[in-house]
Amino acid sequence: MRHRPLFVTALITLFVCFAGSADVARGQQPVAARPxxxxxxxxxxxxxxxxxxxxxxxxxxxxxxxxxxxxxxxxxxxxxxxxxxxxxxxxxxxxxxxxxxxxxxxxxxxxxxxxxxxxxxxxxxxxxxxxxxxxxxxxxxxxxxxxxxxxxxxxxxxxxxxxxxxxxSSTEQIATQQVELEEQQRILGFIPNFYVVYDSKNAVPLTTKLKFQMAYRVAIDPVSFVGAATLAGMDQGGDDLNYPLGAKGYGERLGATYADGITDIMFGGAILPSLLHQDPRYFYQGTGTVKSRLRHALSNPFICRGDNGKLQPNYSSIGGDLISSSISNAYYPPSNRGAGLVFGNLLLSTGEREVSSVVQEFVLRRLTPSAKDRN
Missing domain, CATH: 2.60.40.1120 (Carboxypeptidase-like, regulatory domain)
Structure with missing residues (x-):
C-alpha cells in the first residue's frame, strides 16, 4: 500500500498522456560523487x-x-x-x-x-x-x-x-544532494516521483534522517491526498469494503485510504529501512535488453539494495505492507477485519508495486522533466 495514492495518480497521468498524444504512447540527475x-x-x-x-x-x-x-x-x-x-x-x-x-x-x-x-x-x-x-x-x-x-x-x-x-567529499553531503535532486522529480511536473534513483551506479546510501525526510515529504504532498481521494472514490463506486454509501461512507473510505498510505510509507519507507539498513528507493536500470529491464522491475518488491550496496531480500517493503495492513484492522469495518484483510492487502500492494516498477522503468523518466533533461 505504500505508494497506492501515487500509483493511482500515475495511472491517471498515463491515461491523460495516452489519450492526448499518440507520440507519447509510442514513445535517474547529475552524476553523484564517490567519497x-x-x-x-x-x-x-x-x-x-x-x-x-x-x-x-x-x-x-x-x-x-x-x-x-x-x-x-x-x-x-x-x-x-x-x-x-x-x-x-x-x-x-x-x-x-x-x-x-x-x-x-x-x-x-x-x-x-x-x-x-x-x-x-x-x-x-x-x-x-x-x-x-x-x-x-x-x-x-x-x-x-x-x-x-x-x-x-x-x-x-x-x-x-x-x-x-x-x-x-562527505558521503552524507552527497546523499543529501542526491535526495534534494530526487525531491524535484515530478511526473509531468507535479506528481511526486521521489523514490527513484536514475543514476544507480553512483548512488550513495541514505542516512536515517534522509529516509524519514523522504517519507514525510511523500506523506504530506498534496498529490498524495488527491491520490487517496481518487482511490476512495473508486472504492465508493465499486462498493468496496462494508462502509456506508453517501458522504459519510466516502469520508470514512478517504480517511482509511490515506491512513493506509501514511502507515505504509512510514514503516516501509523509513522505519524498517532504517532498522534493517535497506534502501527504500527504486534503482532505475535504463539499459540492457527489454527482458533484463522487465526482470529488474518485477523483482523490485522482493529484492532491494542494502545500505552496504549489496542486493538482499526486501524485508522493508514486505514488512511495511504487513504492518500497515495489520494496523488497518483498528479502523476498517469490523466485518472486513482479520487475516484476510492483512494478506489480501499484501498481495494487492505487491501487485501494484510490480506494475508501478514496470511503468517506472519504461515510461516515467520521459514524463519527469527534471530527470529527462539531466545528462
Whole structure:
C-alpha cells in the first residue's frame, strides 16, 4: 500500500498522456560523487572549439520564443575529469554579453552547478577551474526561452606538473544532494516521483534522517491526498469494503485510504529501512535488453539494495505492507477485519508495486522533466 495514492495518480497521468498524444504512447540527475577519487595522469589543456547547440533537440540558436514562452532559462552541468570522476568544489564562472551578466559559483558535492533565470537569445561562456587542473572553457552557448540546458562533456585535464589529484567529499553531503535532486522529480511536473534513483551506479546510501525526510515529504504532498481521494472514490463506486454509501461512507473510505498510505510509507519507507539498513528507493536500470529491464522491475518488491550496496531480500517493503495492513484492522469495518484483510492487502500492494516498477522503468523518466533533461 505504500505508494497506492501515487500509483493511482500515475495511472491517471498515463491515461491523460495516452489519450492526448499518440507520440507519447509510442514513445535517474547529475552524476553523484564517490567519497574519494584518485585521478591518474592526463595530457594538457583542451578547449572545445565547436559551438554548443542551445537546444539539443531542435538546435537553432536563433529561434525566437513564442509570445507565451518564458523569457528565462537554466544552464547547468556536472564537472568531471577525463576519467569521468567528479570534481566537486570546482569554480564555475559564467559570462554573458555584458559585465552585469557575470556570475560565479562552486560546484556542489555532486560536482553539479546550475545558473537559473538566465536571459534567452544572448551568448554565454563558461570557464571552469579547479586546483590541479587546467581551466576548461566552453564555446558560446545561446539559450532558447524556457530551456533547461545541460552542458555535456565537461572534462578537466590535469595541469602539466600534476600527476594525480584526490578529491574527498562527505558521503552524507552527497546523499543529501542526491535526495534534494530526487525531491524535484515530478511526473509531468507535479506528481511526486521521489523514490527513484536514475543514476544507480553512483548512488550513495541514505542516512536515517534522509529516509524519514523522504517519507514525510511523500506523506504530506498534496498529490498524495488527491491520490487517496481518487482511490476512495473508486472504492465508493465499486462498493468496496462494508462502509456506508453517501458522504459519510466516502469520508470514512478517504480517511482509511490515506491512513493506509501514511502507515505504509512510514514503516516501509523509513522505519524498517532504517532498522534493517535497506534502501527504500527504486534503482532505475535504463539499459540492457527489454527482458533484463522487465526482470529488474518485477523483482523490485522482493529484492532491494542494502545500505552496504549489496542486493538482499526486501524485508522493508514486505514488512511495511504487513504492518500497515495489520494496523488497518483498528479502523476498517469490523466485518472486513482479520487475516484476510492483512494478506489480501499484501498481495494487492505487491501487485501494484510490480506494475508501478514496470511503468517506472519504461515510461516515467520521459514524463519527469527534471530527470529527462539531466545528462
Amino acid at each position: 574519494a577519487v584518485d585521478v591518474s595522469t592526463a595530457p594538457a589543456t583542451s578547449i572545445p572549439d565547436a559551438p554548443v547547440a542551445a537546444n539539443q533537440q531542435s538546435a537553432n540558436p536563433g529561434t525566437q520564443s513564442t509570445p507565451d514562452a518564458p523569457s528565462t532559462t537554466d544552464l547547468n552541468g556536472t564537472v568531471t575529469d577525463e576519467n569521468g570522476d567528479l570534481v566537486p568544489g570546482a569554480t564555475v564562472v559564467l559570462e554573458g554579453a555584458s559585465p552585469a551578466d557575470r556570475q560565479s559559483q562552486a560546484a556542489n558535492d555532486n560536482a553539479f552547478f546550475n545558473f537559473p533565470g538566465l536571459k534567452a537569445g544572448i551568448p554565454y561562456r563558461l570557464t571552469i577551474s579547479a586546483k590541479g587542473f587546467e581551466n576548461w572553457v566552453s564555446p558560446p552557448i545561446t539559450l532558447a526561452a524556457g530551456q533547461f540546458f545541460g552542458v555535456a562533456d565537461i572534462k578537466l585535464k590535469l595541469a602539466g606538473d600534476v600527476s594525480s589529484v584526490t578529491v574527498y
